[in-house]
Amino acid sequence: MSSTKIFKGDIVFTTTPERFTLIENGFIVVVNGKVDNVYTVLPETYKNFQITDYSNKLIIPGMNDLHCHASQFKHLGMAMDKELIPWLNDYTFPEESRFKDTEYSKRIYGKFIKEIWKQGTTRIALFATVHKNSSMDLIELFINSGLGAFVGKVNMDTNCPPYICETLESSLEDTEEMIIKYKDRSSLVKPIITPRFVPSCSSELLKGLGELSIKYNVPVQSHLSENRNEIAWVKELFPALKYYGDVYNKFNLFGQTPTLMAHCSFSSDEEIALMKENNVMAVHCPSSNLNVGSGMMPIRKFLDNNIRLGFGSDISGGHTCSIFKTMVYAIQVSKLFWANSNKEISFLSNPEAFYIATKGGGSFFGKVGSFEKDYEFDALIIDDSNLNYANYTLEQRLERFIYVGDDRHILHRYVSGNLIEEPKGIA
Amino acid sequence: MSSTKIFKGDIVFTTTPERFTLIENGFIVVVNGKVDNVYTVLPETYKNFQITDYSNKLIIPGMNDLHCHASQFKHLGMAMDKELIPWLNDYTFPEESRFKDTEYSKRIYGKFIKEIWKQGTTRIALFATVHKNSSMDLIELFINSGLGAFVGKVNMDTNCPPYICETLESSLEDTEEMIIKYKDRSSLVKPIITPRFVPSCSSELLKGLGELSIKYNVPVQSHLSENRNEIAWVKELFPALKYYGDVYNKFNLFGQTPTLMAHCSFSSDEEIALMKENNVMAVHCPSSNLNVGSGMMPIRKFLDNNIRLGFGSDISGGHTCSIFKTMVYAIQVSKLFWANSNKEISFLSNPEAFYIATKGGGSFFGKVGSFEKDYEFDALIIDDSNLNYANYTLEQRLERFIYVGDDRHILHRYVSGNLIEEPKGIA
Incomplete structure (x- = not known):
């Protein structure tokens, strides 16, 4: 019927x-x-x-939001004057650790979903925390909401405080359990494989996650080339690999299944070429980039290279869940490149920004955004x-x-x- | 009592x-x-x-808003993808010309006052248009509102479309009439002398305005060093003078009475030194600077030099009347300088931004902002x-x-x- x-x-x-x-x-x-x-x-x-x-x-x-940390919602618009490392150690990691408590997490996740609903976001890709139970609760909350989401239990087994560090085994087991339980439960809400970023994952974990992504045909999301120190750190950890994205690629986490990579502020031409080849979507998070002072994505370069693009609120590096306000920030940031290039690099037009927020980002969810x-x-x-x-x-x-x-x-x-x-x- | x-x-x-x-x-x-x-x-x-x-x-x-074009309110958040010259010729000047019609102007000014009231602005310095009658209406509307304001009838007698160009005589006469009528009418709402900017004023007009400012002890507001083309243009018009601010200074419009100068994105060290000497207040309009792509004020330099500072919404180059959101933009823009200087130039702290929005800008209105x-x-x-x-x-x-x-x-x-x-x- x-x-x-x-x-x-x-x-x-x-x-x-x-x-x-x-x-x-x-x-x-x-x-x-x-x-x-x-x-x-x-x-x-x-x-x-x-x-x-x-x-x-x-x-x-x-509106489609392609990069967001739901578990950082309590810190929205807070500690904006802290540098990255104190921000992580004093605010973000302690807060994320509280999501072991499912009562707490339900309360914060509930408020979060209400806020993105309010702001007109209809589909979203999310980082939860390392905790399996509250991550699965987040999926259930989304199923009840009627909104669309990819929900990622975060994976990290190294270079993080012990109180939120996983073992290799539990990280992979929990991820697989969540995939099996939810991959076919809902047409709108699905799991996504979510290594936090290269430095917080051992080679074995990255390898295991890549295998899971292919075994179950599950998409992947992570961070890429957000700032220069991070890039240098990845180079130290994987000296044999050519660039940051090459690490994900080696482990089948770079377009082998549909993939989101947030920031890409300092992606090299080679990295961009591989994104193109592998159909990886770059996620631009201009509000976060400005707040964190990490670096600006040269979005025109990605458009010129026909890289798939979406916007991310990147809560709580970003301070607004509104993808409309994210569009404004993206246009403004693109005008910095325009001004600095003596108007050689054209800024984002309104239709371009709107396209990225709708059909561009929406394409990650299927035929969505038009x-x-x-x-x-x-x-x-x-x-x-x-x-x-x-x-x-x-x-x-x-x-x-x-x-x-x-x-x-x-x-x-x-x-x-x-x-x-x-x-x-x-x- | x-x-x-x-x-x-x-x-x-x-x-x-x-x-x-x-x-x-x-x-x-x-x-x-x-x-x-x-x-x-x-x-x-x-x-x-x-x-x-x-x-x-x-x-x-x-909140104190030290730079704003009330007459551009209808265009708030519009034509943001136009470059400066088409924006002025296709949008701003035709719109300003409508303020000859006092019925129209009352309607738009009424909406404008309601919006700034809503956003928590309690005192504001305003550009109206060249039209005496609607500018005086704007004063009356403010007196009725209970909010504080300096209201400037704009002066321009050259380098502007004929339909909003004044004669030297009418520009000075209308300004003096408005000053006499309103300088002592209200403790909260007062006139301010408002040459649009150097290129739109003849030398005679600048001279006459400077004389009026001293004769009646009326404050002054204008634009200063917003973008490089404008600075080059001023240099062409006044080749004998050392820098942009020197032109205002020559005509007694640069701190001889209390003075606001908006933008100052490209002020030279000499210009900044003269602002300091003359106690001129620099008005930072970060939302406008980003939207127009004109250049960013290096606010730390002004703080380090103990220049008086306030924030401006700069409607409708800026798209928000909220001075709270202007604070956020100011912090974000200051982080660009921080990042680009390899963290040598510290970004605006929250108390610094709050101080500028309150006691800093407020000082232009008396003992205001603390x-x-x-x-x-x-x-x-x-x-x-x-x-x-x-x-x-x-x-x-x-x-x-x-x-x-x-x-x-x-x-x-x-x-x-x-x-x-x-x-x-x-x-």
């Missing part, structure tokens, strides 16, 4: 990074949760169908009436909402055609 | 940029709108006084209960509010001891 839903409103999406597709007073026909077609005039065929009327409201694809035929109907309904008090064009309305708007303007969220209500029962 | 008010709450302010003054469960005694004292334990003397109880809420000084004795009681009451769900310290609560909070957390605004209600009658 097929279900057809029709939505009316001011529709904006991107099929390419070059330009917006703009349909004022248009119609989206959704069949079984997927877009069937978009119309400026609704065909006769549908004349007896009920229409969900969002006239004068924007209908846009949902309103083209057969795409999942992940959508946000934006009521921008209090911003739209002059003769603004549809494109200007979208831009104003991105720069000036906030969660109060998001009227509804849809994932795969389903209206997603505010997560309940969260203190 | 003296009026005494006592406020109880979690008090944070800065007497110096080095550190916060933090008083949990403290009391502020306000006499005739000015702070009399701050106490951890309320003295017996006050035992029969009524206390306004803001327990568990933050009480902090109001809770030290005799300071105007300009204050915000922050209800951060929904952010404060763990065992956060007072300093962490403030940081989280600055990074993550928004206008919903601002419960009340006070200016000179008076509770300021939401501006009324605005569509």
Whole structure:
């Protein structure tokens, strides 16, 4: 039995990074949760169908967040004046260790899911912690929410404080258990293999994780070339390998299954070439890069090289869960490259930023992030009436909402055609 | 007859940029709108006084915005992908020209005042447009609002489109008329002399404005060394003068009366030395600098040289009226200098950013921006209960509010001891 839903409103999406597709007073026909077609005039065929009327409201694809540490949510917007090492040792690692306690973790994860729901994120790739039980709880919480997610139990067995360090064996066993339990449980929420980053994993762990990824065909996420010290450290640990990404690649964690690599601020041309070859997605986290002062990803280089791109909030290095505000930061950071290159390197256009946030990042979740035929109907309904008090064009309305708007303007969220209500029962 | 008010709450302010003054469960005694004292334990003397109880809420000084174009409010968060010249010619100048129509200007200015009220700005220095009538209306609107403001009718008689270009005579006459009418009308809202910037003013106009500033002892605001092309242009126009600021100085517009200079991204050491000598306040507008891609102010250099500093939202180059979000941007931009200098140039600390937003910028309005004795009681009451769900310290609560909070957390605004209600009658 097929279900057809029709939505009316001011529709904006991107099929390419070059330009917006703009349909004022248009119609989206959704069949079984997927877009069937978009119309400026609704065909006769549908004349007896009920229409969900969002006239004068924007209908846009949902936001995709491709890099985020759910377990750092309690520290959102805090300790921003600490350098990386004290930040990790005094804040992040002690906080992550508390996720051994599943009561605690449920409380924080619940608040976290409510926040990303509020900000219009409909799909997300997450780092949890090393703890199997609370990581599985996070999957369950996401299944209940109706939002889409890849949830990663973090792996680390070296170069970390003993109170959150795993053994090689338990790290691999716990990961495999979680994969088996959840790989086919939900079409929207799935496990992802998550070595924290090269320095926190032994060669044996990296090897084992690569094997698991291939055995179960599970995607992978990690950090790559975020700052220069980290790159030097990886080089010390693996002197025989050519560059940072080469380590992941050696262990089948670099595109052998679908792979996300966050930051890539200092990726060499060789590293970028391998990302291209292996179809690895680079995740740009500009708010985090600015807060941590680690280095800026030269996003134009990745676009020019046709590297797959998504945005990440990178909570709590980043201080906002909003992918709209992440777009603003990405455009601003790209303007630094533009200014520093004497305008040789063009900055991110609005359609480019929007494409990365929607269809670009969305591609990691399947046919997600556009309103083209057969795409999942992940959508946000934006009521921008209090911003739209002059003769603004549809494109200007979208831009104003991105720069000036906030969660109060998001009227509804849809994932795969389903209206997603505010997560309940969260203190 | 003296009026005494006592406020109880979690008090944070800065007497110096080095550190916060933090008083949990403290009391502020306000006499005739000015702070009399701050106490951890309320003295017996006050035992029969009524206390306004803001327990568990933050009480902090109001925000001061030292550079903002009120007339560009309709374009907030728009045309961000345009370069400066098309942005001015296609958006800004045509929009400013509409402020000849006082019905239109009242509508936009009304919305603008409501927005800055919402964001917790209690005092502001504004560029209006060249139009005398709507600029005077803006003063009236501010007087009605209860907020503090310096309002500048913009002066420009050259290098601008004919439809907003003044004659030398009308520019000076209109400015003088507005000064005479409003210089003593209100203790909170006053005129300020506002040459747009050197290239849009003839020498005669600059000379006349400098004379007016001294004749009536009126402060001055303008733009300084925002980008390299502008600096080169000023050099072409005034080849005999040593640097940009030297032009203002020659015409008595550079500290001869209290002076604000926005941006100062490329100020030379000489220019900075003259700012110091003349007590000119530099206004840092980081959100605008990032959006326009014009250049970043090296704020540490200004702090090290003891230059007076304030923050500016610089609407609509900047896209947020929030001085809290401007603080975040300022810290982030300072981290670019930190990273690029191999950590030699320290980034802005939280107390430094807070000091600039409060006592630093506030000093332009008198004894404003602190809770030290005799300071105007300009204050915000922050209800951060929904952010404060763990065992956060007072300093962490403030940081989280600055990074993550928004206008919903601002419960009340006070200016000179008076509770300021939401501006009324605005569509």
